[in-house]
Amino acid sequence: MEPSTTTSDRYLVSLGAYDGNLFGVHLKVKKTTYQPDDDAAPGDKGFFSKFKFAFKAMEGSIRCVASNGRFLAIGGFDEVLKLFSIQRSAYVEVGELVDHGGTIRCLEFFRNDYLLSGSEDGEIFLWRVKGWDLVHRLRDKKSGAVVSMAVHPSGKLCLAVYASSHMVLWDLTKGKSKLKKKVKDEGTPGQANALVKWDRLGTHYLVLLSRSVAVFSITDDKPVCVIAFDGKVVDFDFIDRRTVELVTAGSDDGSSVSNAESSGLDDVLVVAG
Numbered sequence: 001m002e003p004s005t006t007t008s009d010r011y012l013v014s015l016g017a018y019d020g021n022l023f024g025v026h027l028k029v030k031k032t033t034y035q036p037d038d039d040a041a042p043g044d045k046g047f048f049s050k051f052k053f054a055f056k057a058m059e060g061s062i063r064c065v066a067s068n069g070r071f072l073a074i075g076g077f078d079e080v081l082k083l084f085s086i087q088r089s090a091y092v093e094v095g096e097l098v099d100h101g102g103t104i105r106c107l108e109f110f111r112n113d114y115l116l117s118g119s120e121d122g123e124i125f126l127w128r129v130k131g132w133d134l135v136h137r138l139r140d141k142k143s144g145a146v147v148s149m150a151v152h153p154s155g156k157l158c159l160a161v162y163a164s165s166h167m168v169l170w171d172l173t174k175g176k177s178k179l180k181k182k183v184k185d186e187g188t189p190g191q192a193n194a195l196v197k198w199d200r201l202g203t204h205y206l207v208l209l210s211r212s213v214a215v216f217s218i219t220d221d222k223p224v225c226v227i228a229f230d231g232k233v234v235d236f237d238f239i240d241r242r243t244v245e246l247v248t249a250g251s252d253d254g255s256s257v258s259n260a261e262s263s264g265l266d267d268v269l270v271v272a273g
Contacts, residue, residue, distance in 0.1 A: 012052070012086065016062030016074055024052040024091065053090055057082060066107035066115070071129065073115055075104025081117055083132070099125060099134060102145070110151045114172075116158060118146030124160060126172060136175035140168050143180075148195045153202040161196045161207065181221060183207055199238040208236060 015023040028048045060077030067073070072084040072091055079100045084091035102121030109115050114135070115127040124138040124146055143162035150159045151172075158170045161183060169179040195208040204224070207214045213236050215225040 013049075014065050014067060014072055014074075014091075016057070016065045016076070018061040020056055020058035020060055020062060020076070020078075021054055022057035022062065022065075022074060022091070023054045026050045026052050063103060063105055064107045066109050068109035068112055068115075068129075070112060071109075071115075073107050073109070073117070075100075075107055075117060075119075077103050079103060079119070081107075095132065097125075097127065097132060105146055106149050108149050108151055110155045113155065114151075116149055116151060118149050118160065120145045122146060122162065124149065124158070124170070126175070136172065138170050138175060138177075140166070140177065140180065142166075143168065148208075150196045150198050150205065152198055153200065159196050159198070159205060167196065167207070183209075195236065197237060204238075206236060206238070 009029045011027040011029070013025045013027050015025065017023065026049065028050075030046045030048065057074060058076055058078050058080070062074050063076040065072065065074050067086065070086060071094075072086055073081060074084075075081045079098070079102060081097040081100065081104060083094050083096065085094050097117075100117065100119045100121070100123065102119040102123070104117055104119050106118045107115065109129075112129055115129060116124055117127070118124045122139055122141070122144055125134055126136040126138065127133065128135050138158075138160075140160075140162065143164045143166045145163040146160055147163055148161045152158065156171070156173050157178070158172055159167060160170060161167050165183045167181055167183045168177050170176070171178050195206070197206045199205065203218060205216050205218070207216065211230070212226055212228045214223040215227075216222075217224050
């Protein structure tokens, strides 16, 4: 039997803890091309992890972590946004942003240009990565804490879900809201509790409810597709698989995948794990 050939991808995974510690783990994904007489199928992947470092990054709990490949940002109970430069095997702290007046709950980079941070007091800050200047301060006074944010692929819009179950569409070029609506609609089970995400083209977005994922089109207020689960949904995403977009969700009862084509979003397949 001829030896197999392998290719690998390397990642530095960042993990923030409630005690304020920040962990770094090197993850290597090896893809093996097997010979015809091998038992395993071609393209099988192996995952290899190696613990690299841990250090006290904050006094309070770390609630969110985001990276654009060049910088790592962390936020949490301390109300301080800490910034690190990503080196080969470590993070080097480069500064702090202290404008927030509440626990920082979510962070999102848009490419290497901007960073958005949302906090318990209902404010979203838009930072320019070059120089870390504050560009806009976005606040909806009656919606409560920022729960989740998603920047449109164009970088011009941002959807934000709040603790009041309201969702606001922000114009990032002007720093003003364009739309506000209640997330929970009739026929959509569950309550808005966490995540919102855009698809790759920016034509649809997903809203996570406690036991379902609702898919919306930017041209319609009513969901075009609702994927219901028996258990609580904990995560989901659009996955680009060549020209077909799939909606994927994982739940705490072990259910793994639901999917629908993004063009029609009416052919729904549920697979239990």
